[in-house]
Amino acid sequence: MQNRHADWETWLSCYQQAVSSRPDRIEEECPNCGSRSLELVFIGPLGLGAGAANFWCGTCLTGIVISRCPVPEGARFIPSDQPRNGNSGRPPNFVLVVPE
Secondary structure (H helix, E strand, O other): OOOOOOOHHHHHHHHHHHHHHOOOOOOOOOOOOOOOOEEEEEEEOOOOOEEEEEEEEOOOOEEEEEEEEEOOOOOEEEEOOOOOOOOOOOOOOOEEOOOO
16 A cells, blocks of 8 residues: 555546446545445535545545535435444544645
8 A cells, every 4th residue: 555645636636537337336446545345425415415425545644635526326325314323334534635
């Protein structure tokens, strides 16, 4: 695993590729460490068709959050009012990359 310290623009480009291909099965490499363990989960109110995209690497625990974006068909979605007990499928705590 090689840590590249990818910037916001690199992460955003990777997110856009993931969303345009198959958001339920991401095959892109992590722009930060190169592993193939990227995950994408949207969290928002039911019925709105939009939410916050949480896009992170399960290996280096680095990623981005994009608020108020459309939820693509087939993407993992968690209602924002769902209780946070046990393994709810919510994203782990990860290092957030922010725009400069």
